[in-house]
Structures are given as structure tokens and as C-alpha cells.
Amino acid sequence: MATDVRQAVPFSPEKWRRDFPILDQQIHRQRPLVFLDNAASTQRPNQVIDSMSAAYRQTYANVHRGNHWLSEQSTFQFEAARAAVARFVGTDNPREIVFTSGTTAGINLVARAWGEVQLRPGDEILLTELEHHSNIVPWQQMAARTGATVRFVPVDQQGLIHPEVVAAQLNERTRVFAFAAVSNVLGTVNPVSDFCRLARARNVLTVVDAAQHAPHEPLNVRQWDADLVAFSGHKLLGPTGIGVLYGRFELLDSWPPFLGGGSMIDRVTWDGFTPGEIPARFEAGTPPIVEAIGLHAAIDYLDVVGLEAIQQHERQLVEHAIFRLEQEVDGFRLLGPRHDRAGIASFVIDRVHPQDLAIKLDLQGIATRAGHHCAMPLHEKLGLSASSRVSFYLYNTLGEVDYFVDAVGAAVAKLR
Ligand SMILES: Cc1ncc(COP(=O)(O)O)c(C=O)c1O
Structure with missing residues (x-):
């Protein structure tokens, strides 16, 4: 049953995600579903359904x-x-x-x-x-x-x-x-x-x-x-x-x-x-x-929920993801500004094709996007045919970001 969001108190992704039944799933042999493809489309809470x-x-x-x-x-x-x-x-x-x-x-x-x-x-x-x-x-x-x-x-x-x-x-x-x-x-x-x-x-x-x-x-x-x-x-x-x-x-x-x-x-x-x-x-x-x-x-x-709170939360998630990827993944390159950015991070990793990475991540239950993201001219300008992308929303947690970064590290080690 949907909770009454009007009784909500301070921002907590764990609390909000209870309203999204689709997120409460395990896929590919008991992997938690981690949905990081929100720029393509988001999920719906019970209230909407x-x-x-x-x-x-x-x-x-x-x-x-x-x-x-x-x-x-x-x-x-x-x-x-x-x-x-x-x-x-x-x-x-x-x-x-x-x-x-x-x-x-x-x-x-x-x-x-x-x-x-x-x-x-x-x-x-x-x-x-x-x-x-x-x-x-x-x-x-x-x-x-x-x-x-x-x-x-x-x-x-x-x-x-x-x-x-x-x-x-x-x-x-x-x-x-x-x-x-x-x-x-x-x-x-x-x-x-x-x-x-x-x-x-x-x-x-x-x-x-x-x-x-x-x-x-x-x-x-x-x-x-x-x-x-x-x-x-x-x-x-x-x-x-x-x-x-x-x-x-x-x-x-x-x-x-x-x-x-x-x-x-x-x-x-x-x-x-x-x-x-x-x-x-x-x-x-x-x-x-x-x-x-x-x-x-x-x-x-x-x-x-409050759009200001959502914005702040996503910025925290994206900062954390970029910081860890830069520190831990050899050959990682972020596309776009390092700071003051929206909760979207596209990137490339030397000697790893975005499609291969997306498939490996999917096997861990993580939904990301690989390709030109409907921006082919921009990719051409960047000298790329494709990139990887993660994008966050109010229901994503820091724990999910850590799970994703660990999975990238493991995938890169296998793909090289
Ligand atoms: C910046 C931007 N503009 C336009 C669109 C197109 O949106 P829709 O497919 O909902 O018409 C998208 C979808 O990804 C987008 O990210």
C-alpha cells in the first residue's frame, strides 16, 4: 500500500524507495536491482500507479x-x-x-x-x-x-x-x-x-x-x-x-x-x-x-519530497561516484564539468567498450546506459562513438553508488 507522503519528514532515499515496488527486486540470481538509468526514464511510486x-x-x-x-x-x-x-x-x-x-x-x-x-x-x-x-x-x-x-x-x-x-x-x-x-x-x-x-x-x-x-x-x-x-x-x-x-x-x-x-x-x-x-x-x-x-x-x-532536497541528494551521489571512480579505476575519464553538475555522469574507460561494461554491470543487477545517448553530434565532437552513463534520482542510495563503483572495478579487471 502507498504511504501518505504528506506525513513525510527529512529526506531519506531509503524511506522514499519503499514507495517504488519495482525497486524491491532481485534479478540475475539474487542480485539486488540497482536502477541507475534515470536520465532515460524514472520509476513510478505507488501514489502514481x-x-x-x-x-x-x-x-x-x-x-x-x-x-x-x-x-x-x-x-x-x-x-x-x-x-x-x-x-x-x-x-x-x-x-x-x-x-x-x-x-x-x-x-x-x-x-x-x-x-x-x-x-x-x-x-x-x-x-x-x-x-x-x-x-x-x-x-x-x-x-x-x-x-x-x-x-x-x-x-x-x-x-x-x-x-x-x-x-x-x-x-x-x-x-x-x-x-x-x-x-x-x-x-x-x-x-x-x-x-x-x-x-x-x-x-x-x-x-x-x-x-x-x-x-x-x-x-x-x-x-x-x-x-x-x-x-x-x-x-x-x-x-x-x-x-x-x-x-x-x-x-x-x-x-x-x-x-x-x-x-x-x-x-x-x-x-x-x-x-x-x-x-x-x-x-x-x-x-x-x-x-x-x-x-x-x-x-x-x-x-x-522537495526538489531542492532531491537536487542536493543527487549532487552528493554523483560527487561520490566520480570521486571514487577517479581514485580507483585506472583510465577513467569523466565527460563534462567536474563540479556543479547534475546527477548524471557519462564517462569512458581506456580499453573498455561501454557496451561490454554495461553488460557486465547488468549481470550484477545494475542498470546503466551505453551508447550515444541520443547525442551523436556531441559524441562526434568528443571524438567518441559511445560512452557509459549513470544517472541518479531520489531513490538511489550511497550504498548503491558504492556497489556500482565496486562492480565497475571488477568488470574492468575482467574486460582488460
Ligand atoms: C535533454 C533531453 N531532451 C529531450 C529528451 C526526449 O525526451 P522524450 O523521449 O521523453 O520526448 C530527452 C530524453 O532522454 C533528453 O534527455
């Missing part, structure tokens, strides 16, 4: 269209989720919240709804070298459709992007600056407010990929002064199939719809249609209703 199960059992119906009790219940819960997300990102206007299927869908929505109308040949789309493919490919597609060009702000040797370098890349042709708040490979935490300020001074649209920020640090779109911010539910304890696009009201309100269908219209005739109000204009078709309810439960859970 129960909220979704209750919705399917008691209140489910389609939203915004039924004249019956179940539809009213469902609509109420769906819109309550939107209001909770609005609070979570720091806006008092729920109409600035569009439910999408994830970060990727949010960025594609912006690229299409805004870019198709606004971009002209010669315009520049500015990205950074540390982006996930989700924040590269939609822009490359738009560039191909409109004749705009894509440019990348360079990362330095430490994996940092400096505001002066951004300032030097912004020019009179730049129309949009889209960048990750936190790198899913390097763990770099970008100075989002500085980037947004520089872009605003030049009247450049800002799109923040907050996929790796929203789950781990407090988020306030007003403090950032960002135009658009996208993130995914499944990376913050919520279900798959739901994501959030925050957009400044005046902007979203001025854009045409991207997808057409039910819900996004005001009126349809034989000759055409008039689009509906936002956010419905961008939510064509039946939305992810129960997923929104699960996302609401995830946000409530994070609220109780």
Missing part, C-alpha cells in the same frame, strides 16, 4: 465532451492536473500549459506551429552542441522546409557553454535559440536565465528543453523568462505518453494549430474550420487523460 488505477476503476471517460457524470469527473481531474503543472512550472495561468506526449512532441510542436509561419530563407536557428536529438532534428526538418539554417553554440573543453559565447553567436538573422537546461550526457547545468536574457535583448524566441531539469531542480519559467519550455512526465516519476509544453500566453495565442482534428476547433464547416482557444488548439484528439492524472500525482509526490 494508484492514482491511475483509481481513475480507470472509478472516474474514467473522455474529457470536455460528455454531458454525464463520469465525463465531468474526468474533465475535472484532467484540468486539475493542468493547474498543478502550472503551479509546478511557476505560472498562474493554466492556459499556458499544453499537454503533449513528451519533450520531443513539445519541441516539434514549436518548430512546426511557429517555424512554418515565421522562418524564412536566410534566418538562423541557434542550438548548442550538447543537444539531444529531440532538440536538433525538428529544427533541421524546419530548416529544410523553410530555407533557414541551423547553427550550434560550441561547448568548451569542460563541457560548459558560456554566456559570452552565446552572445557572440546571436545576430540579426537569429530567430530562435533552443537549448537544453541540463545536458543528458555531460550533466552540464546551463545558466538558463542568462541565455534567455541575451536572446530577449535581440528579440529571439527561446525554447528550453527542460527534460533533464524539471525532474531534478525547482523550475520557474518566470524567473527564467523563457518563451517556451518542454519536458516529459516519464522522467519525473510520471507515466509515459504525457509531456508538458509551457508557452507564454501571447505567443501560443498567436500561433496556428499544428495538428488538426477533434477538440482543437471552434467551428468546422464544409469549407474549412476556425481554430479553438489555447491550450485546446494544440491538443487535437483525445488527450492522455489518465496519464495527466498520473502526472499530477507525480508532481504532488515531488512537492512533498
